[in-house]
Amino acid sequence: MSEGAYQRLWESSHVTLQELLDQEQPLLEPVPDRERQSFQYRLASLYLHYLGLLRRFDTVYDQMVQPQKRRLLRRLLDGVAGRVLELKDELVRADLCENHCLDRVLLDLKFTPADLEVPIPKYFLLEQSTTVRERGLILAEILSRLEPVSSQKVWKGYLQRKRTQQDRRMEMEFIGMLPSPNQVEHLSIISQACLVEDVRRLHQMEKEEEFRAAMVKAHDSLVETEGPDMKEKMKEQIRQWFIECHDLTGWFPDYPDVSSGGSYSIFADKTPEQVRMELEMQVQENRKKEQEKSKEKGKGEKEKKKKGKEEKAKKGEVDAVLQVLPSKCIPMISAGHEEYLNTWKNRCESVHPSQNYDSETLREEKRKEVEQEIRIQVDELMRQELRNLRLAVDKEEERPLRAPKKTPGKKTGKKKEKDLTPNRSVESLYEELVISGLLRKSESVALKDYIGDFLYLGSTLSLAKKLPMPSLFDIRQNVALYAVLRLGSPDIHTMAPLIRSILLVGPSGMGKKMLVKAVCTETGANLFDLSPANLLGKYPGRNGAQMMVHIVFKVARLLQPSVIWIGNAEKNFYKKIPKEDKEMDPKRIKKDLTKALRLLTPGDRVMLIGTTSRPQLAEMRGLCRVYERILFMPRPDYASRYVLWKRMIEARGIQPTQHLDISALAKVSDGYTPGHILQAIQSVLSERRFLQLSKRPLVASEFLGQLVKLDPVYREEEESLKDWYFKTPLGKKSMKHRMDQLEAEEAKLTKEKKKRK
Numbered sequence: 001m002s003e004g005a006y007q008r009l010w011e012s013s014h015v016t017l018q019e020l021l022d023q024e025q026p027l028l029e030p031v032p033d034r035e036r037q038s039f040q041y042r043l044a045s046l047y048l049h050y051l052g053l054l055r056r057f058d059t060v061y062d063q064m065v066q067p068q069k070r071r072l073l074r075r076l077l078d079g080v081a082g083r084v085l086e087l088k089d090e091l092v093r094a095d096l097c098e099n100h101c102l103d104r105v106l107l108d109l110k111f112t113p114a115d116l117e118v119p120i121p122k123y124f125l126l127e128q129s130t131t132v133r134e135r136g137l138i139l140a141e142i143l144s145r146l147e148p149v150s151s152q153k154v155w156k157g158y159l160q161r162k163r164t165q166q167d168r169r170m171e172m173e174f175i176g177m178l179p180s181p182n183q184v185e186h187l188s189i190i191s192q193a194c195l196v197e198d199v200r201r202l203h204q205m206e207k208e209e210e211f212r213a214a215m216v217k218a219h220d221s222l223v224e225t226e227g228p229d230m231k232e233k234m235k236e237q238i239r240q241w242f243i244e245c246h247d248l249t250g251w252f253p254d255y256p257d258v259s260s261g262g263s264y265s266i267f268a269d270k271t272p273e274q275v276r277m278e279l280e281m282q283v284q285e286n287r288k289k290e291q292e293k294s295k296e297k298g299k300g301e302k303e304k305k306k307k308g309k310e311e312k313a314k315k316g317e318v319d320a321v322l323q324v325l326p327s328k329c330i331p332m333i334s335a336g337h338e339e340y341l342n343t344w345k346n347r348c349e350s351v352h353p354s355q356n357y358d359s360e361t362l363r364e365e366k367r368k369e370v371e372q373e374i375r376i377q378v379d380e381l382m383r384q385e386l387r388n389l390r391l392a393v394d395k396e397e398e399r400p401l402r403a404p405k406k407t408p409g410k411k412t413g414k415k416k417e418k419d420l421t422p423n424r425s426v427e428s429l430y431e432e433l434v435i436s437g438l439l440r441k442s443e444s445v446a447l448k449d450y451i452g453d454f455l456y457l458g459s460t461l462s463l464a465k466k467l468p469m470p471s472l473f474d475i476r477q478n479v480a481l482y483a484v485l486r487l488g489s490p491d492i493h494t495m496a497p498l499i500r501s502i503l504l505v506g507p508s509g510m511g512k513k514m515l516v517k518a519v520c521t522e523t524g525a526n527l528f529d530l531s532p533a534n535l536l537g538k539y540p541g542r543n544g545a546q547m548m549v550h551i552v553f554k555v556a557r558l559l560q561p562s563v564i565w566i567g568n569a570e571k572n573f574y575k576k577i578p579k580e581d582k583e584m585d586p587k588r589i590k591k592d593l594t595k596a597l598r599l600l601t602p603g604d605r606v607m608l609i610g611t612t613s614r615p616q617l618a619e620m621r622g623l624c625r626v627y628e629r630i631l632f633m634p635r636p637d638y639a640s641r642y643v644l645w646k647r648m649i650e651a652r653g654i655q656p657t658q659h660l661d662i663s664a665l666a667k668v669s670d671g672y673t674p675g676h677i678l679q680a681i682q683s684v685l686s687e688r689r690f691l692q693l694s695k696r697p698l699v700a701s702e703f704l705g706q707l708v709k710l711d712p713v714y715r716e717e718e719e720s721l722k723d724w725y726f727k728t729p730l731g732k733k734s735m736k737h738r739m740d741q742l743e744a745e746e747a748k749l750t751k752e753k754k755k756r757k
Helices: 003-027 033-063 067-095 103-109 129-146 155-174 181-225 227-249 272-298 301-319 330-344 359-394 426-436 458-463 472-488 490-495 512-523 542-558 569-573 590-598 620-626 638-651 662-668 674-684 687-691 701-708 715-725 729-756
Strands: 501-505 526-529 562-567 606-612 629-632
Touching (some): 033 067, 033 181, 067 472, 067 490, 103 458, 472 512, 472 638, 501 512, 501 715, 542 562, 542 590, 569 620, 590 620, 629 715, 662 701
Parallel strands (some): 501 629, 562 606
């Protein structure tokens, strides 16, 4: 695509964005519970449109070259991503479920399941590729010291290995496992397209360096040429304000403190009369507050009881309506959209064909920064001048500074954790965790490799009073939303609803560990392993467990983003510890883990991900207190099994033919997990079987023998997991809402029968 194509895509995206912003205000109005379905539909429609907008902004930001436009695009991209996460949270509150049946909405909007895929911004890995590479080298160097590898230096051995590799490649090309020279020519077209994108990224870096140099030059030029005039003008305005306030009130005003913006409030378009009126209004408000406090003290117990009843009634009214919470991202998106309309919409692009920066816009932005810097200097000088005026004119001594009043009931600041390792460097703590095996190298796994299909009959099942289970597609989407998008960007993490931990619950072989590795791969996150089996014999004693959790969370926060994984998470919350697990003492980090999680705040890109296949053994209350989101992973449905068989066989370099009935394989493999299917394929498709493909094509019956050897997930096991899930807080709400709906429908039917009689 050319620069003009990306420009047109940007323009059309803002047209869509304006339409979405117009739909935001009606959502803030409360809706009665009886209109829940229409409310869910509006939310789902808005969510899908924002997903498409996120995809387009990511494409434009990744390939547009002009540096000032890219800065605006970055803010819009992060804002839209944050809004997607907010709408996901609203969908969960409206549906009372982590997975949503959006097939009807997709059909009405003429979208496809591909439009539901959560796009992962490309800058997540591109911007921190250097950091990830450096960490990988440090980790490899530490591990090499632990397990030194002896390198062979025999020349004959080296030559023989090279010959073997060459023979192996010729053999693989002969049997069709590697592309032939003709196929290489075909693939070169795709590689050339990717090369164009890489060239544009290099061009971005060149223009970015030019722009940064221009910013420094423009700043210095403005300080030198316009700085002195700005300073004198500010001083004159402030002095005039001093004199006018003294003439009106008879005393010099208090100088605004730094927290209120200093002299910025003075430069606002306010006359001395307006300032005087504001002061009088403040005095009146203080008197009213004092009168209200005295009245409240005189009220009796009867009035308190009435208030309690009224509050309960109000709470009931709130529960009976549906309403979207105010967004943190909409103001940022609106400001970015407004900047686009004012600065870039009507700009003639032929003025900057080489995508250079706009010097006029740059000077205007830098002028504001220089003005703020000079204001700080002027404030210090004028505060001293105000003190001198008070002493000289009013013979008044210096007034004590009043601390800003704290609003009652609100605690300012966060609870600080005591640093147990104040004299240790991050490098030494990092090395200690690697040596002890608590920080591991994560395998490279893309999230798209977690294969699964969309739930096409979700709405149909709901209408038939059947509870739809999440598909593998839904699980992948939830992991992308809850983990990847939040960990990938500090700005998105700060704006989005705070989620510190998620728990993946499902039978063995569902790919829970694979999803943990995919989160680390997509975000470049460190992987910490706090699984009970991995903690055996490490940091013994009560103080040792406290120190271990402290070091892990400290390093995780300092080297963000980070994923803390706990396999067999149910063991930390055992109802009764089995004899075979008593030696590892699995519950010893339970309290410290809970405390450490509470200290994580927006901006701390650290996430705890637990995996378990036996949550029934854990204490429900403690497990749900630590893990804020619980994602249930049932056995794959027919559509997902079909895609799994097809994609996994193709990944082995084989194109399925008419002889291979994949539909039959998907039907007979009901009850088997993706891990079982992968095992069966690996067992059948050996090297010897590859050589026989030209003479004897693959058939479905070959895989059945391998599936029989594996134990499937029986319905009793899955029903047990379902029963446990519906005892979780969200599961209880979902079941209660479902029962209320059934009761309401039954009551409606009985009324209709009575009317007929």
